[in-house]
Amino acid sequence: MDIRAMLTVILVMAPFGGAILCIVLGSSKAIRSAIVLATGAVLIVSALMLAPLVPFRLSAATFLGVDLHRIIQVADVALLLIILYYGFKHRQLTVIVLAALQLGLTIYLEGFLVKGPLPVERIFCDHLSLMMVLIISIVGSIICFQAIPYMENHEHHYHVMRSRQPRFFFVMLLFLGGMNGLVLFDDLVFMYFFFEMTTLCSFLLIGHDRTTIATRNALRALWMNSVGGAAFILGIIAAYHETGSLGLQKILTPWLAGSGVYLLALALLCLAAFVKAAQFPFQSWLLGAMVAPTPVSALLHSSTMVKVGVYMALRLAPGFTGTLLSQSVAVFGAFSFLAGAALAVGQSNGKKVLAYSTISNLGLIFACTGLNTAESMIAAMLLLAFHAVVKAMLFLSVGAIEQHIESRDIEDMRGLYAVMPLTALITVSGVIMMIMPPFGVLLSKWMAMEAAAQNLYVIVMVALGSALTVIYWARWAGTLMSDPFAGRFRPEHQPALTWLALGPLCIGSALLSVGAPWLYLRMIAPMMMGPYSPAYAFKAGGLENAYGTFAILPLSVVATLGLVVAAVALKRAFRAKIVSPYLSGLQTGEPSMFRGPMNQSVKAEAKNYYLDTIFGEARLTDWVNLGGGILLTLILGGAL
Amino acid sequence: MQGIKRFINQLRAKSPWLLHFDCGSCNGCDIEILACLTPVYDVERFGIIHVGNPFHADLLLTSGTVNHRNKKVLANLYSQMPSPKIVVAIGACGLSGGIFREAYNVVGGIDKVIPVDVYVPGCPPKPEAIIDGVVLGLGKLQAPQERNGERKEA
Amino acid sequence: MTETAVLILCGLIAGPVVGGLVSGLDRILTARMQSRIGPPLLQPFFDVVKLLAKEPLVVNVWQAFCAYCYIAAASIALVLFFLQSDLLLIFFVQAVGAVFLVVGALSSTSPYSQIGAHRELLQILSYEPLLVLVVVGFYLETGSFKLTDIYAWPHPMLLKLPFLFIVLGYALTIKLRKSPFDLSTCHHAHQELVKGLLTDYSGPFLALTEIGHWFEVVLMLGVCTLFWATSWIGMAVLLAVTYFLEVLVDNVTSRMNWRWMLSYVWGVGLTLSLVNLIWLHQG
C-alpha cells in the first residue's frame, strides 16, 4: 500500500478506532488517558510524516473490499437519521424539518441525479489540506490531552455520579477523525458526510453537561448547522447539475465562472461555510457553545471546527474570482470582523470575548478570501494557521483559570498574576501574540490590510475593527497584571498535562511567528497557482512585495532585544522601593485599601470600561444580525 | 563622577515640581500659594510645575496645623515622593500650629510628622515670601549636604 | 550597511533631541499665548534628566517592564521611519508602545491610573482607524506603502489629500494629548484624574514614558512631512503651521469627555477620509 494512502487512512481512521476503544474500554481513567494519548501521538506523527509528501491525489475506490461511495452513502443516511432522532427526542421542529429536508435531498442526489460510474480520485491533499491536517492533528490532540485533567476536575466539581468521560472522549476523537476526513477528501459527498459529522459531534459535545441551558444551546447549534448542511447539499446538487461532477477540484475549473447556477452553487457552499464559521447572523450557536467544558470550546471554536468554514471558502475561492459574489463575500467578511470586534468590546465574560474574537478573525479570513487576490489569499492562510494556534492556547489558559478561580468573568481575573503567575503570563503572551508585531496574527492582519486597501468598504471596516480589537485585548492583559505588588515569581500548581498543553502551544506559536517566512515559502507559496501567483519575496529576513515590507526576522531580533532589556529592568525593579499606588494619601498599608469614613478600611476599586451602552450585546445584536442577513441576501442574490 | 553629580543637582534645582497639600489650614495660606501659581507670577519660568501627585513631586508645599485625622495622609504623601525631596512648611500654622495651637485636635506643626527643610512664617505669608521659601528649598536641592534637618528661615 | 547604521543612529538621536526641543517650544508658545514668559527652551531636558536621577519607586514591578517596552517600541517605530520602511508596519509597532503604556498603568490598582488607562484606550480607539485610513490614502495616491516610494512621489501630497491631512490633524491632536482630547493624562486635570495614565509611573519610569512620547511626537511630525515631501521648505512650513495650530487648539479649547471624542472624531474623521478616498479612487 502506498505510504500516502496509508497515512491518509490512519489520519481519518485512527481517531475512530481510538473513539471506539474509549467507549468500550474507557471506564478506567488510566486506560482512557492512555488511549487518548496514544491516538493523539499517532495523529501527530502521521501528520508530520505526511508533510513532506504533499501535494498528491489518490484514488480511493474501496475500503476493506466494499465500494467506498456506498459506505459513505449508508453512513450519511444513518447520520441524518440520528440527527432526526435527536430532533424528535427534543421535539425540535426546526431540526426535524431540516434533517428531513437533507435526507430527502441526499436521497434525491444519490438515487436520481448521480448517474454512471464516478471517478475514484477522491483523496486530494495539497498544502492547504496539509495545513489543516497539521492544525487538527497537533492542536486538536494537545487540546484532547489537556481535556484529561480538565474533565477529571470538571466531574469532580459537578459531583457527577457515573463518569461520562468515555462518551466525552469518544465524541472528541470522533470529531478529530471527521475533521481530518473533511479536509483530505475532494469528493463533495464525502465532504458533506464529514461536515454533518462535525455538526453532530458539536451537538453532542455542547450538550455534554445535560443542563437545561446546555441542551438548549446544543439544539441551537444543531439547527443552525443543519441550515448549513441543507445549503451544502443544495450546493452539491446545483454544482452537479451544472458540471456533472462531484470532485471539488474538477468543479472549480475556471472556465465555468459566470454561469448563474454555478455561482449559486458556490454561494450555497459559502453559506454552509459561514454557518460553520458562525458568521453573523449565525453567531449565536457559537456563543451558546461556550457553556460546554472549555476543551470543547477550544476544540470546536478556536482551532478546528469553525476553521472548516474558512477552509471551504478558501477552497472555493478560485471558482469565483472577479465576480460580484467574491466582492460581496469580502464585504460580508469585513462586516463580521468589525461587528465581532465591537461585540467583544462590550463583553466582560472572558470566554465570550474569545468567542467574538474568533468570529471576528474568521470574518477577516473571509474578507481576504473574497478579495481574492494572491496577497489576500496568503494573508487568509497565514491568519488561519496563526489564529488556530494562539486561540487554542488562550482558550486552554482561560479553561485553567476558570477551574482555578471558578469564574470566567474578566473582572474576577483582576490581579490574577498574584494567584496564578505562570498561567497569567501565558495568557498575556497569548494576548500579545494576537495584537502585536512581529507575531504572526498581526503579520497576517498587515497583509490583509495592504491587500484590502483597494476596496474602500473593506478597508474602512477593517481599520475600525482592528482598533476595537486592540481595545479588548489590551484591557484584558492589563487586568490580569493589575495587582498592588507582585512578589517573587513562584509558578502555581497545575496538573502536568495542563502545562504540557500550554507550554508547547505558547512556545510553538512564538516560534511559528519567527518561522513565518518559511511557513510562507514552504506551505503557502506552492498553493499560489492558477489565478494566483506567489506574491511575496523573502528578502532581508522579511516578506516583501512591490508595495510593502514586513521585516519579520529583524523585527523579531529587535523585539527580543527590547524584551531582554525590559526583563532586566523588571529584575532590577524587584530591588526598588515598593510603595502603595496613589490613593489620595489615604492608603492604610494593606493592598488597595484606603482609610474611609469612620476610620474603616475601604477597598479602592475601579472596574473596566465595557462601554455596553455602545457595544453591549443587547444593543448591537439585532443590528448586526440585520446587517449580516442583508449581506447574505446580497451574496445569494449576487450569485444569480 | 563628582561633576555629573553636581550637574544633576543643578538640573534638580532647575526643574522643581511641587505638590501642594492643605493639611488643615484655614485656607488663607492656600489662597496665597495658589496665587503664586497664577500667570501673574509665572513660576514656570523657573521650571516649576504644580503636580497633583506625590510620585512626580520634588517639593512638598504644605500649610495648616496638622490634626490627628490628616497626619497620616501627610506622612503617606511624603513617603510616596521619590527622594531627593524638599518640604516647605507655609504659614504660622504649618510652623507651629499658629492660632489653633491649643485646640484639642491639633498636632501643631508639619515637622511633628515629617522632616521640614524650609519654614515660611506669616499668617498668611505673601506670595513673594512663599516663592522665596521655594527658592531656598531649591538651594538645598542643589547642595544636598546642607539638608539633613538643618533649618532655615525665610 | 554604514548608511543603515547612520540612519538607525539618526532615528535614535533625533527622537529625544528633536522631541525635547519641540516640547520646549510648545511650552514657550503656550506660555506666550497666556501672556507669560514661560520656561527656557531646554526645560524638558532638565525635567527628564532630573527624573532619571530620582529614586526609583514602583507600585508593581510590571510597570518598570512596561515602561521599557513602551520606549523600545516607540524608538523602533521611529528608527523604522528613518529606515523608510513600510508605513503600516510602523504604525503597528507604534501601537505596541501605546498598548504597553496602558498595560503598565492598568497594573496599578489606583483608580486614577485605571481610569486614565481606559481613557487612553479610548483615545487609541479614536485615532487608530484614522491613521490607517491616512496610510491607505498614501497608498491609493502612490501605489505603495513603502516610505521610499512615498517620499519619491513627485507631487506634494497635500493637494491630493487635503481632507486626509485634516484627519491626520485630529489623530495628531489625540496622540499629542492636546486639548480637547487630553483625557487620559494631562497637567491640568488634578481634580478628576490626578495624572491619569501616568499617575503611578514615577522617577526614571516617568522619564522613560516622557522620552517615549517624544519619539512618538517626532514620528507623527514625520508623517506630516509626507504631505509635502517634495521640498524642504514646504516640509518646514507645513510642520511649523501644523504645530502652531496644535498649540493654538490646545489653548483655546477645553477638555471634553470620551463619548464626545469618539463620536466626533469618528463622525468627522471617517466622513472626511471617505470623501477624500473616494476622490482618489475615482480620480
Ligand code: SF4
Ligand atoms: S497661618 Fe494663618 S492663614 Fe495660614 S492657615 Fe494658619 S491661620 Fe490660616
